[in-house]
Amino acid sequence: MRVLVFLDGTPADPDVAQIKVDDLGLMRGDGVFETVLVDGGKPRELRPHLERLARSAAMLDLPEPDLAAWERVVSLVLERWAGGPEMVLKLVYTRGSDGDPAATPTGFALASEIAPSVLKARAEGVAAITLERGFPPDLAERAPWLLLGAKPLSYAVNMAAVREAGRRGAEDVIFTAADGSVFEGPTATVVLAKGRTLYTPPSSIGILPGTTQAALFRGAEKAGWAVKVEPLTVRDLVEGDGVFMASSVRKLTRVHTLDGERLPDSAAVYAELVAAYEAEYA
Protein backbone atom coordinates (compact mmCIF):
# COMPACT_ATOMS: atom_id res chain seq x y z
CA MET A 1 0.00 0.00 0.00
CA ARG A 2 1.37 3.40 -0.98
CA VAL A 3 -0.24 6.82 -1.21
CA LEU A 4 1.22 9.80 -3.05
CA VAL A 5 -0.13 13.37 -2.89
CA PHE A 6 1.59 16.43 -4.35
CA LEU A 7 1.89 19.65 -2.39
CA ASP A 8 -0.94 21.29 -4.37
CA GLY A 9 -3.26 18.53 -3.11
CA THR A 10 -3.23 16.41 -6.28
CA PRO A 11 -3.18 12.67 -5.60
CA ALA A 12 -1.04 10.62 -7.99
CA ASP A 13 0.01 7.06 -8.66
CA PRO A 14 3.43 6.28 -7.09
CA ASP A 15 3.89 3.34 -9.46
CA VAL A 16 3.92 5.70 -12.45
CA ALA A 17 6.61 8.25 -13.37
CA GLN A 18 5.78 11.62 -11.77
CA ILE A 19 9.05 13.58 -11.82
CA LYS A 20 10.88 15.19 -14.75
CA VAL A 21 14.49 14.16 -15.34
CA ASP A 22 15.73 17.73 -14.86
CA ASP A 23 14.25 18.11 -11.38
CA LEU A 24 17.11 19.49 -9.29
CA GLY A 25 16.16 17.12 -6.49
CA LEU A 26 17.31 14.34 -8.81
CA MET A 27 20.05 16.13 -10.76
CA ARG A 28 21.75 17.73 -7.75
CA GLY A 29 20.21 16.20 -4.61
CA ASP A 30 19.03 19.78 -4.24
CA GLY A 31 16.06 19.64 -1.93
CA VAL A 32 15.13 18.67 1.61
CA PHE A 33 13.04 15.95 3.22
CA GLU A 34 11.48 14.65 6.38
CA THR A 35 10.34 11.17 7.39
CA VAL A 36 7.37 11.05 9.74
CA LEU A 37 5.95 8.06 11.57
CA VAL A 38 2.18 7.75 11.52
CA ASP A 39 0.68 5.40 14.07
CA GLY A 40 -3.04 4.66 14.33
CA GLY A 41 -3.78 7.50 11.92
CA LYS A 42 -1.83 10.06 13.96
CA PRO A 43 1.42 11.57 12.66
CA ARG A 44 4.00 11.78 15.41
CA GLU A 45 5.84 15.10 15.93
CA LEU A 46 4.35 16.54 12.74
CA ARG A 47 4.89 20.16 13.75
CA PRO A 48 8.56 19.63 14.73
CA HIS A 49 9.10 17.75 11.46
CA LEU A 50 7.55 20.59 9.45
CA GLU A 51 9.54 23.20 11.35
CA ARG A 52 12.71 21.25 10.67
CA LEU A 53 11.74 21.02 6.99
CA ALA A 54 11.43 24.81 6.98
CA ARG A 55 14.79 25.16 8.73
CA SER A 56 16.48 22.85 6.22
CA ALA A 57 14.83 24.74 3.35
CA ALA A 58 16.17 28.03 4.71
CA MET A 59 19.69 26.57 4.95
CA LEU A 60 19.42 25.59 1.26
CA ASP A 61 17.90 28.98 0.24
CA LEU A 62 14.74 27.23 -0.94
CA PRO A 63 11.46 29.17 -0.97
CA GLU A 64 9.91 29.09 2.49
CA PRO A 65 7.62 26.06 2.64
CA ASP A 66 3.93 26.74 3.30
CA LEU A 67 3.47 24.67 6.45
CA ALA A 68 -0.34 24.91 6.27
CA ALA A 69 -0.20 23.44 2.76
CA TRP A 70 2.03 20.63 4.03
CA GLU A 71 -0.42 19.94 6.87
CA ARG A 72 -3.26 19.71 4.32
CA VAL A 73 -1.24 17.27 2.19
CA VAL A 74 -0.59 15.10 5.23
CA SER A 75 -4.33 15.04 5.97
CA LEU A 76 -5.09 14.07 2.38
CA VAL A 77 -2.61 11.18 2.58
CA LEU A 78 -4.12 9.99 5.86
CA GLU A 79 -7.62 10.04 4.35
CA ARG A 80 -6.52 7.86 1.46
CA TRP A 81 -4.45 5.37 3.48
CA ALA A 82 -5.89 1.85 3.68
CA GLY A 83 -2.73 0.05 4.80
CA GLY A 84 -1.50 -1.12 8.19
CA PRO A 85 -1.75 0.82 11.48
CA GLU A 86 1.77 2.21 11.03
CA MET A 87 2.89 4.25 8.04
CA VAL A 88 6.16 5.83 6.91
CA LEU A 89 5.39 9.29 5.56
CA LYS A 90 8.09 10.96 3.48
CA LEU A 91 7.85 14.68 2.79
CA VAL A 92 10.04 15.80 -0.13
CA TYR A 93 10.62 19.39 -1.25
CA THR A 94 13.03 20.12 -4.13
CA ARG A 95 14.19 23.20 -6.02
CA GLY A 96 12.11 22.11 -9.05
CA SER A 97 13.14 21.97 -12.69
CA ASP A 98 16.60 23.05 -13.80
CA GLY A 99 16.95 25.91 -16.23
CA ASP A 100 13.44 27.22 -15.68
CA PRO A 101 13.74 30.75 -14.22
CA ALA A 102 10.11 30.52 -13.05
CA ALA A 103 10.63 27.05 -11.58
CA THR A 104 8.51 26.30 -8.57
CA PRO A 105 9.62 23.73 -5.99
CA THR A 106 8.48 20.15 -6.34
CA GLY A 107 6.72 18.98 -3.17
CA PHE A 108 5.06 15.70 -2.38
CA ALA A 109 4.17 13.35 0.46
CA LEU A 110 4.62 9.62 -0.06
CA ALA A 111 3.22 7.09 2.41
CA SER A 112 4.47 3.49 2.54
CA GLU A 113 4.30 0.47 4.83
CA ILE A 114 7.01 -0.11 7.45
CA ALA A 115 9.89 -2.18 6.07
CA PRO A 116 10.64 -5.58 7.69
CA SER A 117 14.20 -4.41 8.49
CA VAL A 118 12.70 -1.68 10.69
CA LEU A 119 10.59 -4.14 12.66
CA LYS A 120 13.68 -6.32 13.11
CA ALA A 121 15.80 -3.39 14.38
CA ARG A 122 13.08 -2.37 16.82
CA ALA A 123 12.77 -5.92 18.17
CA GLU A 124 16.40 -7.00 18.27
CA GLY A 125 18.44 -3.81 18.35
CA VAL A 126 21.43 -3.27 16.09
CA ALA A 127 25.17 -3.69 15.94
CA ALA A 128 26.76 -0.33 15.12
CA ILE A 129 30.21 0.77 14.07
CA THR A 130 31.86 4.16 14.49
CA LEU A 131 32.95 5.86 11.28
CA GLU A 132 34.82 9.13 10.95
CA ARG A 133 32.66 11.89 9.49
CA GLY A 134 35.69 14.00 8.60
CA PHE A 135 34.51 17.26 10.16
CA PRO A 136 35.71 18.91 13.36
CA PRO A 137 32.87 19.63 15.85
CA ASP A 138 33.33 23.42 15.54
CA LEU A 139 32.85 23.60 11.79
CA ALA A 140 29.10 23.99 11.38
CA GLU A 141 28.86 27.53 12.64
CA ARG A 142 31.69 28.95 10.55
CA ALA A 143 30.82 27.10 7.32
CA PRO A 144 27.06 27.24 6.74
CA TRP A 145 27.54 26.33 3.04
CA LEU A 146 28.38 22.79 4.19
CA LEU A 147 24.72 22.45 5.25
CA LEU A 148 25.69 20.62 8.45
CA GLY A 149 22.55 20.16 10.50
CA ALA A 150 20.23 20.39 7.47
CA LYS A 151 18.40 17.39 6.01
CA PRO A 152 19.06 17.65 2.27
CA LEU A 153 18.15 14.98 -0.27
CA SER A 154 21.94 14.61 -0.76
CA TYR A 155 22.22 11.50 1.40
CA ALA A 156 24.70 9.47 -0.68
CA VAL A 157 27.31 9.56 2.10
CA ASN A 158 24.76 8.52 4.72
CA MET A 159 23.78 5.55 2.56
CA ALA A 160 27.43 4.65 1.83
CA ALA A 161 28.12 4.62 5.57
CA VAL A 162 25.27 2.15 6.16
CA ARG A 163 26.64 -0.09 3.40
CA GLU A 164 30.09 0.10 5.06
CA ALA A 165 28.42 -1.07 8.29
CA GLY A 166 26.95 -4.00 6.38
CA ARG A 167 30.37 -4.96 5.08
CA ARG A 168 31.59 -5.05 8.68
CA GLY A 169 28.70 -7.22 9.87
CA ALA A 170 26.76 -4.36 11.48
CA GLU A 171 23.51 -2.54 10.72
CA ASP A 172 24.11 1.03 11.81
CA VAL A 173 26.75 3.74 12.15
CA ILE A 174 27.72 6.34 14.71
CA PHE A 175 29.59 9.14 12.96
CA THR A 176 32.53 10.55 14.92
CA ALA A 177 35.05 13.37 14.64
CA ALA A 178 38.77 12.63 14.46
CA ASP A 179 38.98 13.53 18.18
CA GLY A 180 36.44 10.84 19.13
CA SER A 181 33.48 13.23 19.51
CA VAL A 182 30.14 11.61 18.74
CA PHE A 183 28.03 13.19 15.99
CA GLU A 184 24.94 11.22 14.91
CA GLY A 185 23.86 8.21 12.92
CA PRO A 186 23.27 8.43 9.16
CA THR A 187 19.51 8.42 9.83
CA ALA A 188 19.24 8.71 13.63
CA THR A 189 20.22 10.67 16.73
CA VAL A 190 22.55 9.08 19.29
CA VAL A 191 21.21 8.87 22.86
CA LEU A 192 23.16 7.63 25.88
CA ALA A 193 21.64 6.48 29.16
CA LYS A 194 23.83 6.60 32.26
CA GLY A 195 22.39 6.35 35.75
CA ARG A 196 19.11 8.27 35.65
CA THR A 197 20.32 10.71 32.99
CA LEU A 198 19.89 10.75 29.21
CA TYR A 199 22.52 12.45 27.04
CA THR A 200 22.63 13.53 23.40
CA PRO A 201 25.16 15.75 21.58
CA PRO A 202 24.17 19.38 20.84
CA SER A 203 23.04 20.14 17.28
CA SER A 204 25.47 23.10 17.28
CA ILE A 205 28.29 20.63 16.44
CA GLY A 206 26.69 20.19 12.99
CA ILE A 207 24.12 17.47 13.46
CA LEU A 208 20.40 17.29 12.83
CA PRO A 209 18.24 18.18 15.84
CA GLY A 210 16.33 14.94 16.47
CA THR A 211 12.53 14.99 16.57
CA THR A 212 12.33 11.53 18.15
CA GLN A 213 15.15 12.31 20.57
CA ALA A 214 13.28 15.48 21.62
CA ALA A 215 10.06 13.52 22.18
CA LEU A 216 11.96 10.88 24.14
CA PHE A 217 13.61 13.51 26.34
CA ARG A 218 10.22 15.14 26.97
CA GLY A 219 8.70 11.81 27.98
CA ALA A 220 11.72 10.74 30.02
CA GLU A 221 11.72 13.97 32.02
CA LYS A 222 8.09 13.35 32.95
CA ALA A 223 9.15 9.86 34.07
CA GLY A 224 11.80 11.28 36.39
CA TRP A 225 14.91 11.19 34.20
CA ALA A 226 17.37 14.02 33.96
CA VAL A 227 18.27 15.00 30.37
CA LYS A 228 21.46 16.65 29.19
CA VAL A 229 22.46 17.99 25.79
CA GLU A 230 26.24 18.01 25.77
CA PRO A 231 29.21 16.71 23.80
CA LEU A 232 29.81 12.96 24.03
CA THR A 233 32.77 10.78 23.17
CA VAL A 234 32.86 7.16 22.06
CA ARG A 235 34.35 6.36 25.45
CA ASP A 236 31.25 7.86 27.13
CA LEU A 237 29.07 5.53 25.05
CA VAL A 238 31.04 2.43 25.98
CA GLU A 239 31.04 3.33 29.68
CA GLY A 240 27.29 4.09 29.88
CA ASP A 241 24.28 1.93 30.66
CA GLY A 242 22.74 1.97 27.21
CA VAL A 243 23.27 3.45 23.74
CA PHE A 244 20.24 4.08 21.55
CA MET A 245 19.56 5.36 18.05
CA ALA A 246 16.48 7.59 17.96
CA SER A 247 14.72 7.98 14.62
CA SER A 248 11.14 8.54 13.57
CA VAL A 249 10.43 5.19 11.99
CA ARG A 250 12.68 2.88 14.00
CA LYS A 251 11.73 4.89 17.10
CA LEU A 252 14.20 3.96 19.86
CA THR A 253 16.64 1.23 18.79
CA ARG A 254 19.11 -0.41 21.15
CA VAL A 255 22.75 -0.58 20.10
CA HIS A 256 23.74 -3.97 21.48
CA THR A 257 27.21 -4.08 19.91
CA LEU A 258 29.60 -1.23 19.14
CA ASP A 259 32.63 -1.77 16.91
CA GLY A 260 32.37 -5.49 17.49
CA GLU A 261 32.24 -5.25 21.30
CA ARG A 262 29.06 -6.35 23.04
CA LEU A 263 27.70 -3.51 25.21
CA PRO A 264 26.18 -4.18 28.65
CA ASP A 265 22.60 -5.45 28.45
CA SER A 266 20.32 -2.42 28.28
CA ALA A 267 17.00 -4.27 28.02
CA ALA A 268 15.55 -2.91 31.27
CA VAL A 269 16.56 0.71 30.53
CA TYR A 270 15.25 0.29 27.00
CA ALA A 271 11.84 -0.93 28.18
CA GLU A 272 11.55 2.00 30.54
CA LEU A 273 12.53 4.55 27.87
CA VAL A 274 10.18 3.07 25.28
CA ALA A 275 7.34 3.36 27.80
CA ALA A 276 8.26 7.01 28.49
CA TYR A 277 8.41 7.76 24.76
CA GLU A 278 5.17 5.96 23.91
CA ALA A 279 3.38 7.72 26.79
CA GLU A 280 3.77 10.93 24.74
CA TYR A 281 1.25 9.50 22.26
CA ALA A 282 -1.08 7.61 24.60
Added chain:
Amino acid sequence: MRVLVFLDGTPADPDVAQIKVDDLGLMRGDGVFETVLVDGGKPRELRPHLERLARSAAMLDLPEPDLAAWERVVSLVLERWAGGPEMVLKLVYTRGSDGDPAATPTGFALASEIAPSVLKARAEGVAAITLERGFPPDLAERAPWLLLGAKPLSYAVNMAAVREAGRRGAEDVIFTAADGSVFEGPTATVVLAKGRTLYTPPSSIGILPGTTQAALFRGAEKAGWAVKVEPLTVRDLVEGDGVFMASSVRKLTRVHTLDGERLPDSAAVYAELVAAYEAEYA
Protein backbone atom coordinates in the same frame (compact mmCIF):
# COMPACT_ATOMS: atom_id res chain seq x y z
CA MET B 1 16.20 21.97 -27.80
CA ARG B 2 16.54 19.00 -25.49
CA VAL B 3 16.98 15.28 -26.18
CA LEU B 4 16.42 12.50 -23.65
CA VAL B 5 17.31 8.84 -24.16
CA PHE B 6 17.18 6.15 -21.48
CA LEU B 7 20.01 3.66 -21.04
CA ASP B 8 18.04 0.90 -22.76
CA GLY B 9 17.92 3.08 -25.89
CA THR B 10 14.37 4.36 -25.43
CA PRO B 11 13.93 8.02 -26.40
CA ALA B 12 11.58 10.00 -24.17
CA ASP B 13 10.13 13.49 -23.79
CA PRO B 14 12.13 15.54 -21.23
CA ASP B 15 9.15 17.87 -20.76
CA VAL B 16 7.05 15.02 -19.40
CA ALA B 17 7.51 13.22 -16.05
CA GLN B 18 9.77 10.17 -16.53
CA ILE B 19 11.00 9.28 -13.04
CA LYS B 20 9.11 7.66 -10.14
CA VAL B 21 9.03 9.53 -6.85
CA ASP B 22 10.75 6.65 -5.03
CA ASP B 23 13.82 6.65 -7.29
CA LEU B 24 16.77 6.65 -4.89
CA GLY B 25 18.51 9.21 -7.10
CA LEU B 26 15.78 11.62 -5.98
CA MET B 27 15.04 10.32 -2.48
CA ARG B 28 18.69 9.97 -1.38
CA GLY B 29 20.86 11.65 -4.04
CA ASP B 30 21.98 8.04 -4.45
CA GLY B 31 23.47 7.84 -7.92
CA VAL B 32 26.30 9.27 -10.00
CA PHE B 33 26.56 11.54 -12.99
CA GLU B 34 28.83 13.02 -15.63
CA THR B 35 28.51 16.17 -17.73
CA VAL B 36 30.05 15.94 -21.21
CA LEU B 37 30.59 18.74 -23.71
CA VAL B 38 29.64 17.93 -27.29
CA ASP B 39 31.03 20.28 -29.92
CA GLY B 40 30.29 19.93 -33.63
CA GLY B 41 28.67 16.54 -33.03
CA LYS B 42 31.71 15.17 -31.21
CA PRO B 43 31.65 14.40 -27.48
CA ARG B 44 34.83 15.56 -25.79
CA GLU B 45 36.66 13.10 -23.51
CA LEU B 46 33.78 10.63 -23.66
CA ARG B 47 35.86 7.63 -22.65
CA PRO B 48 37.43 9.38 -19.61
CA HIS B 49 33.94 10.57 -18.60
CA LEU B 50 32.55 7.03 -18.85
CA GLU B 51 35.49 5.59 -16.96
CA ARG B 52 34.98 8.17 -14.23
CA LEU B 53 31.26 7.28 -14.15
CA ALA B 54 32.28 3.65 -13.61
CA ARG B 55 34.73 4.68 -10.88
CA SER B 56 32.08 6.76 -9.10
CA ALA B 57 29.59 3.89 -9.43
CA ALA B 58 32.11 1.51 -7.84
CA MET B 59 32.65 3.93 -4.94
CA LEU B 60 28.86 3.94 -4.37
CA ASP B 61 28.56 0.14 -4.75
CA LEU B 62 26.27 0.60 -7.75
CA PRO B 63 26.10 -2.15 -10.38
CA GLU B 64 28.99 -1.74 -12.82
CA PRO B 65 27.77 0.45 -15.68
CA ASP B 66 27.80 -1.11 -19.16
CA LEU B 67 30.04 1.40 -20.94
CA ALA B 68 29.15 0.04 -24.39
CA ALA B 69 25.46 0.69 -23.60
CA TRP B 70 26.33 4.22 -22.49
CA GLU B 71 28.25 4.79 -25.73
CA ARG B 72 25.21 3.63 -27.71
CA VAL B 73 22.95 6.00 -25.76
CA VAL B 74 25.30 8.90 -26.48
CA SER B 75 25.18 8.04 -30.21
CA LEU B 76 21.38 7.94 -30.12
CA VAL B 77 21.27 11.37 -28.48
CA LEU B 78 23.67 12.80 -31.07
CA GLU B 79 21.53 11.40 -33.92
CA ARG B 80 18.42 13.11 -32.55
CA TRP B 81 20.04 16.45 -31.73
CA ALA B 82 18.91 19.36 -33.91
CA GLY B 83 20.11 22.21 -31.69
CA GLY B 84 23.21 24.41 -31.76
CA PRO B 85 26.78 23.25 -32.47
CA GLU B 86 27.49 22.88 -28.75
CA MET B 87 25.54 20.64 -26.41
CA VAL B 88 25.63 19.84 -22.69
CA LEU B 89 25.21 16.10 -22.27
CA LYS B 90 24.34 14.84 -18.79
CA LEU B 91 24.69 11.14 -18.00
CA VAL B 92 22.75 10.09 -14.89
CA TYR B 93 22.86 6.66 -13.24
CA THR B 94 20.89 6.04 -10.03
CA ARG B 95 20.26 3.08 -7.74
CA GLY B 96 16.68 2.82 -9.07
CA SER B 97 13.45 2.45 -7.11
CA ASP B 98 13.46 2.19 -3.35
CA GLY B 99 12.08 -0.91 -1.68
CA ASP B 100 12.22 -3.03 -4.82
CA PRO B 101 14.67 -5.88 -4.18
CA ALA B 102 14.93 -6.46 -7.96
CA ALA B 103 15.42 -2.75 -8.65
CA THR B 104 17.57 -1.99 -11.66
CA PRO B 105 19.47 1.28 -11.90
CA THR B 106 17.88 4.22 -13.66
CA GLY B 107 20.11 5.51 -16.44
CA PHE B 108 19.57 8.26 -18.94
CA ALA B 109 21.35 10.83 -21.09
CA LEU B 110 19.90 14.33 -21.34
CA ALA B 111 21.17 16.83 -23.90
CA SER B 112 20.53 20.57 -23.56
CA GLU B 113 21.77 23.85 -25.03
CA ILE B 114 24.61 25.73 -23.36
CA ALA B 115 23.34 28.18 -20.73
CA PRO B 116 24.04 31.92 -21.22
CA SER B 117 25.89 32.03 -17.87
CA VAL B 118 28.40 29.54 -19.28
CA LEU B 119 29.08 31.68 -22.35
CA LYS B 120 29.53 34.69 -20.08
CA ALA B 121 32.00 32.85 -17.81
CA ARG B 122 33.99 31.66 -20.81
CA ALA B 123 34.18 35.17 -22.25
CA GLU B 124 34.72 37.25 -19.12
CA GLY B 125 36.15 34.88 -16.54
CA VAL B 126 34.85 34.74 -13.00
CA ALA B 127 35.39 36.16 -9.57
CA ALA B 128 35.93 33.30 -7.11
CA ILE B 129 36.01 33.03 -3.33
CA THR B 130 37.73 30.44 -1.18
CA LEU B 131 35.45 28.45 1.11
CA GLU B 132 36.48 25.87 3.65
CA ARG B 133 35.45 22.33 2.66
CA GLY B 134 35.87 21.06 6.20
CA PHE B 135 38.02 18.03 5.39
CA PRO B 136 41.74 17.52 5.98
CA PRO B 137 43.65 16.57 2.80
CA ASP B 138 44.57 13.11 4.15
CA LEU B 139 40.99 11.98 4.79
CA ALA B 140 39.93 10.45 1.47
CA GLU B 141 42.05 7.35 1.67
CA ARG B 142 41.11 6.38 5.22
CA ALA B 143 37.38 7.16 4.92
CA PRO B 144 36.07 5.81 1.59
CA TRP B 145 32.46 5.97 2.88
CA LEU B 146 32.69 9.77 2.56
CA LEU B 147 32.80 9.29 -1.23
CA LEU B 148 35.50 11.97 -1.62
CA GLY B 149 36.59 11.96 -5.24
CA ALA B 150 33.35 10.42 -6.51
CA LYS B 151 30.73 12.37 -8.44
CA PRO B 152 27.45 11.49 -6.73
CA LEU B 153 24.12 13.15 -7.46
CA SER B 154 24.37 14.47 -3.87
CA TYR B 155 25.55 17.94 -4.89
CA ALA B 156 23.57 20.07 -2.45
CA VAL B 157 26.74 21.34 -0.75
CA ASN B 158 28.35 22.18 -4.11
CA MET B 159 25.27 24.19 -5.07
CA ALA B 160 25.11 25.90 -1.65
CA ALA B 161 28.74 26.96 -2.07
CA VAL B 162 27.98 28.57 -5.44
CA ARG B 163 25.05 30.46 -3.87
CA GLU B 164 27.38 31.62 -1.08
CA ALA B 165 29.71 32.96 -3.79
CA GLY B 166 26.77 34.84 -5.29
CA ARG B 167 25.99 36.43 -1.93
CA ARG B 168 29.58 37.66 -1.81
CA GLY B 169 29.48 39.11 -5.33
CA ALA B 170 31.38 36.24 -6.97
CA GLU B 171 30.49 33.45 -9.38
CA ASP B 172 32.66 30.54 -8.34
CA VAL B 173 34.32 28.85 -5.38
CA ILE B 174 37.66 27.27 -4.62
CA PHE B 175 37.24 24.81 -1.76
CA THR B 176 40.10 24.75 0.73
CA ALA B 177 41.20 22.78 3.78
CA ALA B 178 41.62 24.48 7.14
CA ASP B 179 45.40 24.53 6.50
CA GLY B 180 44.99 26.52 3.26
CA SER B 181 45.37 23.54 0.91
CA VAL B 182 43.46 23.93 -2.33
CA PHE B 183 40.90 21.24 -3.18
CA GLU B 184 38.68 21.96 -6.20
CA GLY B 185 35.72 24.01 -7.32
CA PRO B 186 32.15 22.81 -6.75
CA THR B 187 31.97 21.90 -10.46
CA ALA B 188 35.53 22.39 -11.72
CA THR B 189 39.21 21.53 -11.24
CA VAL B 190 41.63 24.24 -10.14
CA VAL B 191 44.62 24.86 -12.45
CA LEU B 192 47.50 27.24 -11.74
CA ALA B 193 49.91 28.60 -14.36
CA LYS B 194 53.28 29.82 -13.15
CA GLY B 195 56.14 30.41 -15.54
CA ARG B 196 55.92 27.67 -18.14
CA THR B 197 54.40 25.14 -15.72
CA LEU B 198 50.79 24.14 -15.04
CA TYR B 199 49.83 22.82 -11.61
CA THR B 200 46.77 21.03 -10.24
CA PRO B 201 46.26 19.28 -6.88
CA PRO B 202 46.37 15.45 -6.80
CA SER B 203 43.05 13.61 -6.70
CA SER B 204 44.40 11.56 -3.77
CA ILE B 205 43.50 14.46 -1.44
CA GLY B 206 39.84 13.66 -2.05
CA ILE B 207 38.92 15.57 -5.19
CA LEU B 208 37.50 14.53 -8.52
CA PRO B 209 40.11 13.75 -11.20
CA GLY B 210 39.35 16.38 -13.88
CA THR B 211 38.64 15.26 -17.43
CA THR B 212 39.08 18.77 -18.83
CA GLN B 213 42.17 19.40 -16.71
CA ALA B 214 43.68 16.15 -18.05
CA ALA B 215 42.95 17.18 -21.65
CA LEU B 216 44.41 20.62 -21.00
CA PHE B 217 47.58 19.14 -19.49
CA ARG B 218 47.90 16.78 -22.50
CA GLY B 219 47.57 19.68 -24.93
CA ALA B 220 49.81 21.99 -22.91
CA GLU B 221 52.60 19.42 -22.77
CA LYS B 222 52.52 19.18 -26.57
CA ALA B 223 52.80 22.98 -26.66
CA GLY B 224 55.92 22.92 -24.53
CA TRP B 225 54.52 23.41 -21.03
CA ALA B 226 55.63 21.41 -18.03
CA VAL B 227 52.75 19.99 -15.96
CA LYS B 228 52.82 19.08 -12.29
CA VAL B 229 50.23 17.35 -10.10
CA GLU B 230 51.04 18.40 -6.56
CA PRO B 231 49.47 20.03 -3.51
CA LEU B 232 48.71 23.76 -3.84
CA THR B 233 47.94 26.44 -1.31
CA VAL B 234 45.88 29.60 -1.72
CA ARG B 235 49.16 31.53 -1.46
CA ASP B 236 50.46 29.61 -4.50
CA LEU B 237 47.39 30.70 -6.45
CA VAL B 238 47.79 34.35 -5.56
CA GLU B 239 51.48 34.34 -6.41
CA GLY B 240 51.09 32.62 -9.80
CA ASP B 241 50.55 33.95 -13.31
CA GLY B 242 47.03 32.69 -13.77
CA VAL B 243 44.32 30.70 -11.95
CA PHE B 244 41.80 28.76 -14.03
CA MET B 245 38.77 26.59 -13.40
CA ALA B 246 38.66 23.61 -15.76
CA SER B 247 35.28 22.00 -16.38
CA SER B 248 33.70 20.20 -19.30
CA VAL B 249 31.11 22.77 -20.27
CA ARG B 250 32.79 26.02 -19.22
CA LYS B 251 36.06 24.58 -20.54
CA LEU B 252 38.89 26.77 -19.24
CA THR B 253 37.64 29.76 -17.24
CA ARG B 254 39.90 32.52 -15.96
CA VAL B 255 39.65 33.48 -12.30
CA HIS B 256 40.18 37.25 -12.51
CA THR B 257 39.43 37.98 -8.86
CA LEU B 258 40.04 35.83 -5.78
CA ASP B 259 38.46 36.71 -2.44
CA GLY B 260 37.87 40.24 -3.66
CA GLU B 261 41.46 40.83 -4.80
CA ARG B 262 42.07 41.33 -8.49
CA LEU B 263 44.62 38.77 -9.75
CA PRO B 264 47.33 39.74 -12.30
CA ASP B 265 46.01 39.87 -15.88
CA SER B 266 46.23 36.34 -17.29
CA ALA B 267 44.74 37.05 -20.72
CA ALA B 268 47.86 36.08 -22.69
CA VAL B 269 48.43 32.85 -20.74
CA TYR B 270 44.74 32.07 -21.06
CA ALA B 271 44.75 32.49 -24.85
CA GLU B 272 47.75 30.21 -25.14
CA LEU B 273 46.20 27.52 -22.92
CA VAL B 274 42.85 27.65 -24.70
CA ALA B 275 44.68 27.13 -28.00
CA ALA B 276 46.57 24.15 -26.54
CA TYR B 277 43.34 22.67 -25.18
CA GLU B 278 41.33 23.22 -28.37
CA ALA B 279 44.14 21.71 -30.46
CA GLU B 280 43.25 18.39 -28.84
CA TYR B 281 39.98 18.44 -30.79
CA ALA B 282 41.11 20.07 -34.04
